[in-house]
Amino acid sequence: xxxxxxxxxxxxxxxxxxxxxxITDEKVLEAIGKIPRHFxxxxxxxxxxxxDKPFSIGEGQTISQPYTVxxxxxxxxxxxxxxxxxxxxxxxxxxxxxxxxxxxVYTIEYNRILxxxxxxxxxxxxxxxxxxxxxxxxxxPSFAPYDKIIVTAGAxxxxxxxxxxxxxxxxxxxxxxxxxxxxxxxxxxxxxKTIQKEDFGMxxxxxxxxxxxxxx
Numbered sequence: 001x002x003x004x005x006x007x008x009x010x011x012x013x014x015x016x017x018x019x020x021x022x023i024t025d026e027k028v029l030e031a032i033g034k035i036p037r038h039f040x041x042x043x044x045x046x047x048x049x050x051x052d053k054p055f056s057i058g059e060g061q062t063i064s065q066p067y068t069v070x071x072x073x074x075x076x077x078x079x080x081x082x083x084x085x086x087x088x089x090x091x092x093x094x095x096x097x098x099x100x101x102x103x104x105v106y107t108i109e110y111n112r113i114l115x116x117x118x119x120x121x122x123x124x125x126x127x128x129x130x131x132x133x134x135x136x137x138x139x140x141p142s143f144a145p146y147d148k149i150i151v152t153a154g155a156x157x158x159x160x161x162x163x164x165x166x167x168x169x170x171x172x173x174x175x176x177x178x179x180x181x182x183x184x185x186x187x188x189x190x191x192x193k194t195i196q197k198e199d200f201g202m203x204x205x206x207x208x209x210x211x212x213x214x215x216x
Contacts, residue, residue, distance in 0.1 A: 001124075003036040010050035011037070017052050018067045025074040031100035032070055037063075039121065040091040059111050061206055063091040064152060068203065070097075075173045075186050075200060076148045078103050085143075085165065087136035088152035088208070092118030095129055098150070105129035106143055108136040110209045137210030139165045146170060153208035154182040161212060163187065163195060175205045179214065 015033045023029060038049035040063055048055050054062040064072075072094070078084065080102035086095055089109035095118070098105050109115035112133055119131040132140060137159050139149070144165035151162070151174035158176060166172055166189045175182035184200040207214040 001036070001039050003039075007036060007038060007050070011035075014050045014052060014066055018070050021052075021067050023067070023070045023074055025070075027078075027101040028070050028073045028097070031073070031097045032066060034100060035093070035096050037066065037093060039125065040093045040096075057091045057114070059114055061090050061111065061114060063093050064205075069094050071184065071200070072150055072152070072173050073097050073101060075184070076150055076171055078148060082147040083143075083145075084148045084150065085140055085146045085162075086150050086152065087139070087162070089118045089131065090114060090152060092122045094150070094152055096122060096125070096127055099127050099129055103148070106132070106140055106146070108132040108134055108140055110134070110136060135210035137161070137208055137212035141165055148172070149174075151175065151208060152205065153213070154179070154203075154205035155208040155213055157212075158185070158187065159212035163189065168192065175203050177202075179207055180204065 011033050015029050038046045041049050052066050054065045057063050078101045082103050084103040084105050086107040089107040095105050095107045115133040139162050145167040147170050149162050149172040154175045170189050172187040174185050176185045182203055184203045186198040188196040
């Protein structure tokens with residue numbers, strides 16, 4: 001895996017693009033500028049790596065648009081050392097961004113092929129996250145509670161199990177809607193019975209699979 005001066009220049013240009021779209025968190029921008037996104041894609045499609053668009057990674061899944069990754073990370077308001085659950089490891093790119101901004105990451109993937117691929121890649125890049133294969137719609141209750149939870153697939157509704165696993169004062173960022181269009185939603189857990197819900201506009205993600213996601 002080679003990260004050339006050309007790649008680094010392309011990343012700087014990408015950072016400028018997402019800044020123009022409204023991302024202001026310097027830690028997030030630094031992470032996007034540092035991580036070789038082309039490592040997370042098949043080498044045949046390297047030319048697409050630094051375009052601000054999603055791209056297929058096989059198994060019916062995509063690597064998210066860089067702006068979307070940056071937006072979800074910014075909305076999560078990660079503090080150094082925050083314990084973060086990521087539902088949907090996918091390519092592993094979002095997990096890498098979370099680790100770069102200082103999170104202690106627990107990430108779970110529904111597809112075994114993607115789980116194995118992303119775990120091996122991230123470990124080869126010296127990222128020290130904790131990787132799990134399973135139904136992320138149910139969270140990872142054995143490691144709860146979490147400071148923050150991020151879901152990188154579209155859910156038909158808010159999974160109550162995830163809210164349960166969030167600390168009081170914690171934040172959940174999740175796309176919620178139908179199987180084509182969702183709304184980027186931020187949930188802040190005020191207390192054990194109260195949440196605050198914010199809507200950050202329309203988006204489109206692959207389906208969240210599992211017991212509290214889309215069946216079939």
